[in-house]
Amino acid sequence: xxxxVESGGGLVQAGGSLRLSCAAxxxxxxSNAMAWFRQRPGKEREFVAxxxxxxxxxxxxxxxxxxxxxxxxxxxNTVYLQMNSLKPEDTAVYYCAARGSSYYTDPRxxxxxxxxxxxxxxx
Numbered sequence: 481x482x483x484x485v486e487s488g489g490g491l492v493q494a495g496g497s498l499r500l501s502c503a504a505x506x507x508x509x510x511s512n513a514m515a516w517f518r519q520r521p522g523k524e525r526e527f528v529a530x531x532x533x534x535x536x537x538x539x540x541x542x543x544x545x546x547x548x549x550x551x552x553x554x555x556x557n558t559v560y561l562q563m564n565s566l567k568p569e570d571t572a573v574y575y576c577a578a579r580g581s582s583y584y585t586d587p588r589x590x591x592x593x594x595x596x597x598x599x600x601x602x603x
Contacts, residue, residue: 482506482592484576489597492566496601500561502576502594511578514552514559517587518572518599525575529561530583539583544570566601573598 488500504511515530529550530539538550549562559576574597577590584590 482508482511482578484578484592484594486574486576486594486597489574489599491600491602494566494568494601494603496566497562497564498566498599500563500574500576500597500599502559502561504557504559504576504578508557510580511592512581513579513583515577515579515583515590516550516559516561517575517577517590518570519575519596520569520572523572525587527585527587528574531559532583541585563599566599568601568603571599571601 483505485503488498492498512533513530516528517525518528519525527541528544529548531550531552533554547565552559576594578592579590
């Protein structure tokens, strides 16, 4: 089992920045792929970014490239999502997720989830 706890959400004006953190505990060595998803009001949960423990490779959805940066500190078992130049359409509940090997953009492929953290961007 892997437990995930997100933090760092909040209210920010458009153009501002936030950094989300996801602290993992338990069998963290089994989770090579760590990802962030978000669920906007009235929408399905969607992939935002992922990072692989083994290679450090990162992956992003197109509309956050150049604005968001995912990183992980393996020693602290923590994954971060630095979000810059935030837009009102980034408003969502952001979730951290983990799975064994490769990353996927389909949330159904992930085994472990955090409780989510609200990000609200005002215009």
